[in-house]
Amino acid sequence: MTGHAITASGNSSVRSEPRDGGNDSLNELKARLDRLESKIDTVSEKLPEDRMSLVVFSGELDRLLAALVIANGAAACGKKVAIFFTFWATPALKQPGRHPAGKRLVERVFGWMLPGGWRRRKLSHMDWLGAGRWMMRREMERKGIADLPELIRTAGALGVEIHVCEMSMDLMGISSKELMDYPHLSVCGVSRFVQEASRSRATLFI
Amino acid sequence: MSKTMFDLCGLKCPLPIVQLATLIAEVPAETVVTVEADDPAFPLDVESWCQMTNHTLMTVDPIEDRFRAVIRKASKQ
Numbered sequence: 001m002t003g004h005a006i007t008a009s010g011n012s013s014v015r016s017e018p019r020d021g022g023n024d025s026l027n028e029l030k031a032r033l034d035r036l037e038s039k040i041d042t043v044s045e046k047l048p049e050d051r052m053s054l055v056v057f058s059g060e061l062d063r064l065l066a067a068l069v070i071a072n073g074a075a076a077c078g079k080k081v082a083i084f085f086t087f088w089a090t091p092a093l094k095q096p097g098r099h100p101a102g103k104r105l106v107e108r109v110f111g112w113m114l115p116g117g118w119r120r121r122k123l124s125h126m127d128w129l130g131a132g133r134w135m136m137r138r139e140m141e142r143k144g145i146a147d148l149p150e151l152i153r154t155a156g157a158l159g160v161e162i163h164v165c166e167m168s169m170d171l172m173g174i175s176s177k178e179l180m181d182y183p184h185l186s187v188c189g190v191s192r193f194v195q196e197a198s199r200s201r202a203t204l205f206i
Numbered sequence: 207m208s209k210t211m212f213d214l215c216g217l218k219c220p221l222p223i224v225q226l227a228t229l230i231a232e233v234p235a236e237t238v239v240t241v242e243a244d245d246p247a248f249p250l251d252v253e254s255w256c257q258m259t260n261h262t263l264m265t266v267d268p269i270e271d272r273f274r275a276v277i278r279k280a281s282k283q
Contacts, residue, residue: 008254073220076256144217154224 005060051200052078053193058206059088061121061133061148067206068151075158081154082196084188090172091116093164095180099138107173114172117180118148156183163188163196209233215272219250222248223255230261235282238264250262251279 052074056067069081076082085093094116103111126132140147146154155162161184169176169187176187197203212229214222222243233239241252249266252275256263260280267274 069220072224076220076223077255078227079258098254143218144216146221151220154221157228 008117014086029149032139048201049080049199050078051082051196053200053203054081054083055193055203055205056083056085057087057126059090059092059121060124061118061136062063062123063195064089064092064118064121064148065151067147067204068148068155070204072155072158073152075155075160078198080159080161081155081165082200083162084163084165084193084196086168088114090164090168090174092118092121092183093162093182094174094178096120097175098178100177102176103173111174116178118152121148152182159184161186163192208221210237210239211243212239214241214245214248218245219241219247219251223251226252226255227259230277230279231248233279235279237279239279241275241277242269242272243275251276 012112052071054067054071056064058064071081071083088203091114096115096117098116099111121133122130123132123136126136137147139145164179165186166184166187166189168174179185179187209229210233212226214225217225222245224240231243232237244250252266252273255261256277257276262278262280264276264278265274266276275282
């Protein structure tokens with residue numbers, strides 16, 4: 001209807017024009033609408049979603065704590081969160097006491113030098129050969145600040161995904177059998193991270 | 207009848223928000239809940255949390271040694 005009215009007023013000098021011209025412009029509008037709709041689909045596919053990606057590169061207690069506090073907070077705020085564990089953070093995901101057979105000497109050395117589990121994490125500052133770590137743990141306990149095992153548990157309950165860099169695992173001789181039990185754990189490569197980061201509004205490197 | 211009073215005292219960041227998100231999931235949409243927490247970061251945190259999760263923060267006040275927030279859960283989308 002609107003199409004007709006516009007054309008009719010624009011072509012008032014020719015009598016036969018309004019109807020055909022009206023159809024033409026209606027078709028043109030339809031075509032424009034189709035083009036716009038498909039463009040919107042393409043654009044919205046490329047828009048970031050309500051996601052957050054974290055790359056955890058460091059294996060130290062304080063940095064892991066920061067990463068997990070942010071991950072838990074973001075998940076509680078309704079965001080879909082993916083954490084990528086790579087390089088020095090990878091051994092933190094090893095479950096202590098799991099020692100699969102068949103490792104080469106160098107891989108065993110990596111295992112000794114990079115112990116697994118949350119309890120063996122050093123601090124990036126003030127570690128003082130373990131004294132700082134001990135002090136920090138005591139203070140956290142006294143002040144009711146959540147430690148890594150608790151933060152991992154709540155992250156699991158909130159659906160935070162943990163992706164482990166396959167290349168780091170291979171390099172450090174860590175097999176997937178050694179990894180801790182976590183409800184949303186997977187071993188992945190770089191393209192998975194790039195995909196997640198591209199869909200996220202925020203990506204942090206810790 | 208689900209609980210509408212959440213006591214989050216003693217919890218430190220990020221646990222008050224984590225617990226709040228978990229607990230509010232169990233009440234029906236548009237329920238008004240009262241939350242108490244003693245984490246000093248709670249008033250600002252709960253404000254941001256409500257903005258991101260579409261819940262309505264009705265009031266947040268210091269009460270004795272803690273903070274009390276009244277929140278109306280978002281309607282079903």
